[in-house]
Amino acid sequence: MRILVINPNTTASMTDKIGKAAASVASMGTEITAVNPADGPPSIEGYFDEVFAVPGIIAEMSKAPAADAYVIACFDDTGLDAARCATEAPVIGIGEAAFHLASLVAGRFSVVTTLARSVPAIEHNLAKYGLASRCAKVRSSEVAVLDLEQPGSNARHKISDEITRAIREDHAEAIVLGCAGMADLAHNLSQEHGVPVLDGVVCAVTLAESLFKVGLKTSKVGGYAAPRGKRFAGIFASASPVGAGSPS
Amino acid sequence: MRILVINPNTTASMTDKIGKAAASVASMGTEITAVNPADGPPSIEGYFDEVFAVPGIIAEMSKAPAADAYVIACFDDTGLDAARCATEAPVIGIGEAAFHLASLVAGRFSVVTTLARSVPAIEHNLAKYGLASRCAKVRSSEVAVLDLEQPGSNARHKISDEITRAIREDHAEAIVLGCAGMADLAHNLSQEHGVPVLDGVVCAVTLAESLFKVGLKTSKVGGYAAPRGKRFAGIFASASPVGAGSPS
Amino acid sequence: MRILVINPNTTASMTDKIGKAAASVASMGTEITAVNPADGPPSIEGYFDEVFAVPGIIAEMSKAPAADAYVIACFDDTGLDAARCATEAPVIGIGEAAFHLASLVAGRFSVVTTLARSVPAIEHNLAKYGLASRCAKVRSSEVAVLDLEQPGSNARHKISDEITRAIREDHAEAIVLGCAGMADLAHNLSQEHGVPVLDGVVCAVTLAESLFKVGLKTSKVGGYAAPRGKRFAGIFASASPVGAGSPS
Amino acid sequence: MRILVINPNTTASMTDKIGKAAASVASMGTEITAVNPADGPPSIEGYFDEVFAVPGIIAEMSKAPAADAYVIACFDDTGLDAARCATEAPVIGIGEAAFHLASLVAGRFSVVTTLARSVPAIEHNLAKYGLASRCAKVRSSEVAVLDLEQPGSNARHKISDEITRAIREDHAEAIVLGCAGMADLAHNLSQEHGVPVLDGVVCAVTLAESLFKVGLKTSKVGGYAAPRGKRFAGIFASASPVGAGSPS
Amino acid sequence: MRILVINPNTTASMTDKIGKAAASVASMGTEITAVNPADGPPSIEGYFDEVFAVPGIIAEMSKAPAADAYVIACFDDTGLDAARCATEAPVIGIGEAAFHLASLVAGRFSVVTTLARSVPAIEHNLAKYGLASRCAKVRSSEVAVLDLEQPGSNARHKISDEITRAIREDHAEAIVLGCAGMADLAHNLSQEHGVPVLDGVVCAVTLAESLFKVGLKTSKVGGYAAPRGKRFAGIFASASPVGAGSPS
Amino acid sequence: MRILVINPNTTASMTDKIGKAAASVASMGTEITAVNPADGPPSIEGYFDEVFAVPGIIAEMSKAPAADAYVIACFDDTGLDAARCATEAPVIGIGEAAFHLASLVAGRFSVVTTLARSVPAIEHNLAKYGLASRCAKVRSSEVAVLDLEQPGSNARHKISDEITRAIREDHAEAIVLGCAGMADLAHNLSQEHGVPVLDGVVCAVTLAESLFKVGLKTSKVGGYAAPRGKRFAGIFASASPVGAGSPS
Known part of the structure; x- marks a missing residue:
């Protein structure tokens, strides 16, 4: 295909x-x-x-x-x-792809995205898809999209910190990474945090x-x-x- | 202003x-x-x-x-x-303007719009605005937008029929007209049906x-x-x- | 009129x-x-x-x-x-007036009202109107209604503090003041906090x-x-x- | 007590x-x-x-x-x-008493009340109590409250007809009678319709x-x-x- | 009977x-x-x-x-x-018994149960019964069920601490104890905390x-x-x- | 695998x-x-x-x-x-598999299952998964599960009739077949009705x-x-x- x-x-x-x-x-x-x-x-x-x-x-x-x-x-x-x-x-x-698969491996998940301004659109999508009740919280890591392309930025660190908070504060059972530019981080962050971490592209x-x-x-x-x-x-x-x- | x-x-x-x-x-x-x-x-x-x-x-x-x-x-x-x-x-x-004002003069309203294909977008908007619970039903009259501009079309008749159904079947207390092209019909339809009929432009x-x-x-x-x-x-x-x- | x-x-x-x-x-x-x-x-x-x-x-x-x-x-x-x-x-x-207009200038708002005992009635109204999803939180400032009429009370200070918390903790994009007796405070608090602050009377x-x-x-x-x-x-x-x- | x-x-x-x-x-x-x-x-x-x-x-x-x-x-x-x-x-x-007990003997119930004008208040109560999802529909029988006190009125007949519709159309598993004045009808209507019929007083x-x-x-x-x-x-x-x- | x-x-x-x-x-x-x-x-x-x-x-x-x-x-x-x-x-x-009675004496309640793994099932029940909106939060005290049978365990202490948090953080007006094995604690904890504390068995x-x-x-x-x-x-x-x- | x-x-x-x-x-x-x-x-x-x-x-x-x-x-x-x-x-x-995939190819779907007694469990699942808002209606065809195994039963006919009603009355954009025993019917029914018809097994x-x-x-x-x-x-x-x- x-x-x-x-x-x-x-x-x-x-x-x-x-x-x-x-x-x-x-x-x-x-x-x-x-x-x-x-x-x-x-x-x-x-x-x-x-x-x-x-x-x-x-x-x-x-x-x-x-x-x-x-x-x-x-x-x-x-x-x-x-x-x-x-x-x-x-x-x-x-986005929807990650939400649907996360719903198959966890009771509830949190989203970690880039900037605060992107949070409302994601929340609206979750409500529209019907999956808002499966999402504990949409969180922003305050990493700009193009900073994900910069080797020297501490983007990964900020995202990992936000995942820690999601697990502790939201009781998230899985994490959805909220940007296509984070596609390369999912596997490694899942290893680190011991919960499924999903990238939407795959x-x-x-x-x-x-x-x-x-x-x-x-x-x-x-x-x-x-x-x-x-x-x-x-x-x-x-x-x-x-x-x-x-x-x- | x-x-x-x-x-x-x-x-x-x-x-x-x-x-x-x-x-x-x-x-x-x-x-x-x-x-x-x-x-x-x-x-x-x-x-x-x-x-x-x-x-x-x-x-x-x-x-x-x-x-x-x-x-x-x-x-x-x-x-x-x-x-x-x-x-x-x-x-x-x-759209939102009509939904908000309808909520001030009626417990619940129905929307009468043009084509069936426009219904889902309106339903999503209602959910996003929070007012879905105030809307009994979004109905289509199967009148294309530009037919509203044609003097000889029976657009007004189809819309009026759908309003009749909304009042009887949905227990709608008010009607929101679902297209800017219906702006000239609201007053007259309200007289005819005895309930508030709202046009979003005004x-x-x-x-x-x-x-x-x-x-x-x-x-x-x-x-x-x-x-x-x-x-x-x-x-x-x-x-x-x-x-x-x-x-x- | x-x-x-x-x-x-x-x-x-x-x-x-x-x-x-x-x-x-x-x-x-x-x-x-x-x-x-x-x-x-x-x-x-x-x-x-x-x-x-x-x-x-x-x-x-x-x-x-x-x-x-x-x-x-x-x-x-x-x-x-x-x-x-x-x-x-x-x-x-x-109350409803402020909720509806707040919904036109902000994705979500928080309410800052007087006493904790008034919170449930406001929450019920929001749910009844359909706008509960637009309200991040109903907060009480623990200011009694008639204290708002007392020049020497520190009512304004308590209210302002609660607004600070609403913006930081609820991610509120606008604030609705939850008492008619706060009508004179809205403009000034909006200047101070940099977000729309709504009084229901106007x-x-x-x-x-x-x-x-x-x-x-x-x-x-x-x-x-x-x-x-x-x-x-x-x-x-x-x-x-x-x-x-x-x-x- | x-x-x-x-x-x-x-x-x-x-x-x-x-x-x-x-x-x-x-x-x-x-x-x-x-x-x-x-x-x-x-x-x-x-x-x-x-x-x-x-x-x-x-x-x-x-x-x-x-x-x-x-x-x-x-x-x-x-x-x-x-x-x-x-x-x-x-x-x-x-009202709440009947809703709570109905929830213990049926997956979902319908309410049959007196006049259409009373329906919205009952719907709001159900939403406020949290039990709206348990109620299939609030129906009016178009019997005025005091007609229930008139021996010659056909109030019971109208109520029974509405129960028939609730079972057939709403798939109601139980019926809640929506007026204190119907207290004497519950047992008999339950026998007739083969589902629990609840009066709120008891x-x-x-x-x-x-x-x-x-x-x-x-x-x-x-x-x-x-x-x-x-x-x-x-x-x-x-x-x-x-x-x-x-x-x- | x-x-x-x-x-x-x-x-x-x-x-x-x-x-x-x-x-x-x-x-x-x-x-x-x-x-x-x-x-x-x-x-x-x-x-x-x-x-x-x-x-x-x-x-x-x-x-x-x-x-x-x-x-x-x-x-x-x-x-x-x-x-x-x-x-x-x-x-x-x-569970349902306690939720229904709590709804009659308080606007909203929190649940204090045993282990975190039991929380999702309780949340699903609340949603199914319709009473999720009445429950502020389902909390775990991290007390295993059979530890409630052990005289020397500090189970009661952990549960009481969680009740304190529920009242302060959730604004819970009543507490539902989330395990049959807590049946003997309800009265005493209610005295201590000054709010209704419900055991489901009774x-x-x-x-x-x-x-x-x-x-x-x-x-x-x-x-x-x-x-x-x-x-x-x-x-x-x-x-x-x-x-x-x-x-x- | x-x-x-x-x-x-x-x-x-x-x-x-x-x-x-x-x-x-x-x-x-x-x-x-x-x-x-x-x-x-x-x-x-x-x-x-x-x-x-x-x-x-x-x-x-x-x-x-x-x-x-x-x-x-x-x-x-x-x-x-x-x-x-x-x-x-x-x-x-x-069940969940079919709900999730149906959500990717249609705005809303209806379910056609076997007996009325199975409807509540399916409705509860939809609510639990979060996808209730995507499902227009759960319908029963009144075909017993094992009748699906009988060559001579008119099971397929009853199911097809129910699909016709779902499209006309529920405005369903896709149909989910509500029994593993219907797995062999999906493709053919989709051809007949011109909408996606999903079997959960595949x-x-x-x-x-x-x-x-x-x-x-x-x-x-x-x-x-x-x-x-x-x-x-x-x-x-x-x-x-x-x-x-x-x-x-």
Whole structure:
């Protein structure tokens, strides 16, 4: 099968790291392609940045050869609903992927993300997915996204400290790392803290494989129906879903 | 005070109708400007269309003179969170405006919107705002947004029928009309059905005036913090919030 | 328009303060009348006091000339449901008013009220209104209501300390002051703490104006139906809604 | 032990019926006294009537000899919170009593009450008690309270029809009768429908005995603290809790 | 009436203590029989132990003469749903019993149980019963169940310390003791802390008496229907409900 | 990897069907072993049957060679929590597996199960997992479990009819089949109804592979801690976890 993994920000080094994490768990016979948009923010930190990342996600989906599944590799699951409208193939966000798998190995988990400003969006996602009751707390480590790419930053240390607090104060039984840029830290932090520590990228890839094997595609009844055929104006003319959807 | 009312789709006739509704309730001394983006979808029907409407909302906010309050005139409250990050002035979505005022005149209300595909986004908004328990049901009338602009369509009839069902089956005490394009129908439908029928445009304008009079601005602590200063790539370079935010 | 602002306790100095706060945000053309009952408790601190304040609220509504809207100026929204039954004009509680406007400028807020015994009633109101998920915590400052009227008390200091804790511990993005007697403190505390601080009195007045401009009245279908025509006994004979309602 | 059963309305025939129901389940050694206020509404149908019933409840509690437990025999649990502040002895509402016992014999129940206008108050109580998830639906039979006292009315027939619908449509496993005036119908309707049918009066009496035997009294920490010592004005001067509470 | 009190673990000294607590509140005319299974774990600490306790509960119910009510004396309410299927007589768990009575004397309560591993099961029960919103927190005292039987252990001290924290940190208005083995501590701890402290055993016995007096039996419509007649294999052949239920 | 799939009932033909379904999606290199207990009920229909199935699940886990993951193939997820305590390897219930994957391809789903008596247990599981808000309705088709094994029964027809109602009345976007015995119907029903139709067996197998690839094991902090070392009595002596757990 082919999985297109889309890093919604424009930072190529993050795309590389994400692609490597994705490939590390892919089954034999699964082809991983990791891409990022040319247009938009270099990192996604809060609601404002999200807006300018999503058109690029759709663009990457359009211009790549049709894949069997898509992974959106931003922990906010930016653009997930729109991407599901754009294809019948499954689309999985790394945030939801981690929440679902964490729910299978722990009664409750805490999230450790980057900045405080990203916390509300994650909390809203948890509520929307239905899994808010499984999450003890969404915590910020006050590490900026791109600091995760800096060898000399003490990002790992701050994240580890926050995990310690999550286990002690929230009685968290597992930890979900709240940023695609933390993909390389999960295994090691799990060893250190003695609880499952989940990175969403690998979770999403294996879930994409699960859905493919079971033959499940996104339902086109309801909110994920194909866009109605209409012509968009201006810079988004090329994104027009003309003819794409039945005018239901 | 100055209120910028942004119709997030590109259909000028809807912008006119919205602008007229807004002006009809504005206090003396309130200046209403109604605009729409040049880029994006001609109507917003579901998650996909939303994506391509939001950059235009932010662009309209940037290019207009600073206003004292902003109203986003799409019932899905498209881009509301991002718009709140972009300014300290209050930003109000017409969906939330109608939900809040309906909660002041009725124990529970139902929403009558356009197409079934728009229902999930409205339900998610209600849950996010906290007001899901006040809403008996979100109903679709199966009227496409732009059919509301066609004199000969039987849109009003379908909407009225759905209101009848909401009162009888949901025990709704009030009705919220789920599209900015229905702004001209509210008064008449309220007379016909004997319950409050709310249009979000007028609700949002008066709430914007309320916040202004009380002196309330959007909190910059938490999810609505100003965007961090960073440079966006490609077609969104002009939206870069460089220097806009403190790197907190 | 005419707004009758009812302070449900019998303390005239609080009525004066509330009336001044109300007038300070009223639009030109809005006439504010502030009254309080002759019968009942001098302050409302908990469930017991509420009981003896509500008949006086209804009495003040009955004996004043019909108003275009009513504001109940106790943070517990004492008697709000009953008052809504008694008139078709909108009735707004200062607690709900503050909760709704806070929800428009902040993702989540905390309440700082007077005594611990008042906390459960406020929590129940939040749950009933649907906005409990928007409130991080209801906190008491352990300031008695009438101490707010004493120049020498350190009430403001205690309240400010509790706000500090709400911001730090609850991650509150805005603060709602939980007593009508704190109406004069909001602006100054907002300056000090750098987040929106809301007083319910001014919120309720501007919301009453909003509803009036939009032409919204309380739904008479459901829980706010006019009282059925029946004769009350004894000291409440004069409150009998005989002939007031259709026997539906 | 002594239980004071208070019918909050002024209709003596209902007080008699309630008293008989209460006595029918009282243990040997339990003395039941059933009273009603002299002041207030002849029946409680909605929020407005409630207001004028509660001062009379407190008055009856004050003027009777101290009881070991109190039962408030209105299904809306009118004045329950205030009554709990007024004494250390347990106070039980017949609505909550029926909800709690129904939860012990059925996975989910429906309520069949009198008029539609009473439904919202019951729904709010269920949410406040925490038991909303146990209640499938609150239904009205459109029988006025005092029609239950009329031999010729077809009240029983309407109630039975509504029970049929509750079992078929709500999958209710038990039925709670939503009015003290239905106390005499429970046994017979249970036989007819083959599911538990609960009347709150007998439930409340046996729960009062339970609490007494176990030695439980109302907690005075929190919302049910004794009223603070202050002097009420006017017609409520005699209800003043002066000296009653410590000024905490 | 006859109440069979089943201690689901095999520790006879706990059965004795539970039987004594039960007898201490039983009305004259109520006959208490306390038993425990021969097969299974000596104490129930977490999900694993529960599994091996429940067949013994059903066995004890089958082999004893038919009782008028059954009490399951493990705070996890182990096997409660299955036991309700096995008889028409009421079956009450001591956990739910304590939660329901605590809800009648306090706005919110905290639970103090034995080991951390038992906390999730109790939290799930609270959510299932609907009473999670009434419980501020489920706390563990880190006292093993059988240490409660050891005179020299400092179990009581640890429990008392946890109660202190519950009152101070959770604003708990009442405390529920989370283990049948704590039955003898409730009265004394209530005296010490000045709030209601509830032991589930005595609560369950009086609730069983309540249901019996009111004539309520478990609904057989829905989840508690009698088992369908089928033959079980192997060591559970004797538990086969052959002929027990109608094949509905 | 090795997956042990446990059919908790004693019907070998169901075990065969489940094993075939499991094998049909297993990756190359995954070895599936399907077993069922010798002791217990021939089908699981409601709470009573569950009790006698769970000891056999644990026994099958103990006597088989250690597997890399375990699947419990009863839609009620019978014994799931206990099984998680018994091993560090992941354990997945087919109910939860289907709920989680359905949440990735549809906004909301409905469940179509066998008998009405099984509905409450499924509803409780959904609430416990957090996914109740994703499920529109749990429906019963009134097909007994073993009728699914009968060629001549019209089981498929009844299930298909119920799916039609779920799509029309619940606005379900996907359907979850609520019994392991329906595993062979999913693909065909999906074709017929044009929405995703999920069978839990294949979902659970692929999720087990996901967890294994990602390296996730059940957290041993909290409710899934290994059983404490103690000796069980009687027929369960062989299940004693003596020495299994640290006495934490």
